[in-house]
């Protein structure tokens with residue numbers, strides 16, 4: 001494309017050339033024809049004809065020059081602007097030759113670019129607000145759940161205390177009575193039943209106590225792979241996995257998680273014993289334990305960064321993140337990385353009606369004396385105390401429980417690497433790092 005020239009100059013040159021040519025033509029024709037004209041009337045008629053011909057030439061070529069240089073580009077500009085104004089922000093105007101029109105066209109194209117960028121910023125803000133909304137809903141549900149669990153915990157502690165003491169006495173008396181009956185060579189069957197049922201109640205009471213006291217002073221950043229390896233050793237030494245084929249995939253690179261390691265041990269032992277119960281009637285029983293780490297939601301920006309889209313505001317996200325971090329050890333919502341431990345088995349899985357009840361207290365399908373129905377209930381509570389979550393994936397090919405735990409460092413790229421009192425430090429770190 002030729003380089004743009006000012007429209008005014010272009011028009012002046014075209015019209016000037018046209019006018020000059022026409023005047024020259026007029027002069028030449030008059031000077032050539034004039035000697036042959038005999039009367040004034042003929043001369044006047046000839047001049048009129050020649051002026052008319054010149055006018056036609058001026059109007060035709062002048063009009064053409066105007067149309068080509070001004071009217072057509074303006075029409076095209078108007079059509080393009082209208083198309084963009086109607087919402088087709090991706091439409092771009094073709095650049096005309098005239099400098100002035102080209103400058104208008106470039107401004108309109110740039111304006112359309114800015115409209116698209118504005119739309120993207122708006123969409124990002126809405127997306128970010130949506131995510132924050134989901135986080136808030138989850139947080140509210142967690143708070144409700146925590147409050148419910150806290151009151152259940154108080155009740156459980158009370159019951160466990162009131163029932164526990166008389167129960168220990170009953171078991172003691174049953175033992176004494178059994179020994180006497182055995183000495184008198186009587187039938188111990190009924191007493192044995194009493195003792196075994198009392199032990200069952202004792203198991204439930206201990207479970208309730210576990211549930212009521214999940215807090216711990218032993219909270220440190222813990223390597224999850226070491227806990228999983230410890231659980232494997234424990235179960236193998238005790239022969240709890242019997243003939244079951246079991247595979248363990250550990251990831252030593254996973255980030256540490258803030259917790260009391262005994263809590264995670266308890267959760268994993270429970271999941272593994274449930275899995276081994278589930279596969280006991282299967283021909284080729286298999287249990288798989290796998291762990292890995294994955295990106296957490298906080299990999300999304302919590303604060304302004306160099307590559308944040310201009311105009312996008314993540315303040316609400318930062319505020320929510322701060323609230324989460326102050327409330328708990330860490331949380332899945334604010335973690336940069338999440339450590340996952342999955343326990344899968346090739347048992348029959350659960351009937352779909354039971355899926356929603358597995359984490360309920362006292363839900364058990366095991367025969368009396370075998371299960372209390374408190375294992376998963378307590379496990380869920382312990383995991384939630386670590387800021388994590390347990391999910392069940394149930395298929396006819398088996399059940400799979402996934403424990404998700406937030407990494408210990410909630411502020412990854414900061415100078416703050418202390419793990420204790422994470423919430424307070426996290427807030428300070430965010431304050432220090434805020435760019436806005």
Ligand code: ADP
Nearest residue numbers: 274275278349364365366371372373375376399
């Ligand atoms: P308990 O083991 O004392 O029954 P839990 O809370 O640990 O209590 O488990 C509750 C119930 O969930 C079990 O009775 C069983 O029906 C079901 N369940 C747990 N794990 C599995 C599994 N891996 N496969 C099938 N069902 C399971």
